[in-house]
Every structure is written in structure tokens, then in C-alpha cells.
Amino acid sequence: MGLDQYIFREIENEYEEDGRSKVEEIHYWRKNHGLNDWACEHFCSEDIFDFNCERIPLYGFMIDKLLYHIINNLDQANREEDDCYGLISEGVLEAFKDCRKRIDKGEILYYYAWW
Secondary structure, three states: OOOEEEEEEEEEEEEOOOOOEEEEEEEEEEOOHHHHHHHHHHOOOOOOOOOEOOOEEEOHHHHHHHHHHHHHOHHHHHHOOOOOOOOOHHHHHHHHHHHHHHHHOOOOEEEEEEO
């Protein structure tokens, strides 16, 4: 067992048996605790106490905040072993740039973590 994290995009006009929209995986990380800590602190609303296996909707302002944090800490991350809580590793920067473009095109995205 461990921490698996995904970004899903909602598939238009396709639904699960429970009525929720079907989704397609577009990004995946394994055990990126820094990203998950960031998501917990910045992506979750105050009424979510345990976001394990919850679809957390992503909005442009959320992605912008994450990208701002990563980009403004690149120099520090390149000089130290602590790379912004692991946010830069494993293609996180590129993945969230892609997410921002998708949101701008009107796609509905979710962050999903399972531990």
C-alpha cells in the first residue's frame, strides 16, 4: 500500500452508475507526499476532513497558486535537497502547466489521492 495520486479529467456526457461523471486519468504520481501535503493545505475546502479517495475539483486559481510556488522556489530547490516539498520532482511543474491549459479550454479536472 502507499500513496497514489492522480489528476483526472471529466468525460463529457458519460456517467457512472452512481450518477457521477466518468473520468479519465491524465497525470499520475506515486508517493509524492509533498504534492499531497500541498493539496491538503491548498486544494481542500475546510469541510473536508479526510480527502482519501475524494475527487477534489481543481480550478484555475488553485493551479496558479501551485505554479507560482514552484516557479518562485526553483532556485532554492536547485541548490538544496529539499525541492519545495517534492513539488518539482516527477514532472509536477509540467503536469500542472498542462492542467492549467486544460482548464482554460473548459475541461473539468480533479485531484484524487488514495492511501
